[in-house]
Amino acid sequence: MQKYSLIWWIIVAVFLMAPLHPANADPGAIEQGRDLVVQNCSSCHAIGKTDSNAHPDAVAFRDLSKQYPVEQLEEALAEGILSGHPDMPVREFEAEQVGQIIAYLKSIQIE
Numbered sequence: 001m002q003k004y005s006l007i008w009w010i011i012v013a014v015f016l017m018a019p020l021h022p023a024n025a026d027p028g029a030i031e032q033g034r035d036l037v038v039q040n041c042s043s044c045h046a047i048g049k050t051d052s053n054a055h056p057d058a059v060a061f062r063d064l065s066k067q068y069p070v071e072q073l074e075e076a077l078a079e080g081i082l083s084g085h086p087d088m089p090v091r092e093f094e095a096e097q098v099g100q101i102i103a104y105l106k107s108i109q110i111e
């Protein structure tokens with residue numbers, strides 16, 4: 001009986017510590033970022049790992065880091081200057097939302 005309860009506590013401890021593991025960094029932010037790009041960007045951009053662009057000229061988000069590190073979009077998102085292209089609405093995001101969008105974009109990049 002005692003042996004089992006020790007194993008049980010080890011399993012519980014491993015689950016509780018999972019969010020501290022670097023590979024799982026802030027899964028909540030990634031999830032929020034995904035919601036934001038679904039709402040604001042997916043009508044034109046491919047936002048996942050295998051979907052295709054709804055707008056013929058838009059880039060697939062998973063390919064962004066082929067051009068530049070996705071962190072470089074931080075300022076553009078915060079200041080609403082992501083408007084170098086026609087058809088794309090200008091929108092400013094809160095600092096927290098910018099972090100969430102960047103976290104999501106990082107999570108889907110194909111190196």
Ligand code: HEC
Pocket residue numbers: 037040041042043044045055057058059064067073082084085086087088089091
């Ligand atoms: C109405 C359609 C539309 C929506 C919505 C849209 N985009 Fe775009 N986006 C485009 C098009 C079209 C291009 C390519 C235009 C070009 O390169 O001239 C583009 C290009 C981009 C680029 C590449 C810019 C560059 O110069 O490297 C980024 C990054 C980007 N969009 C991010 C976003 C993000 C983030 C969102 C959501 C917050 C978003 N877009 C929403 C149409 C859209």
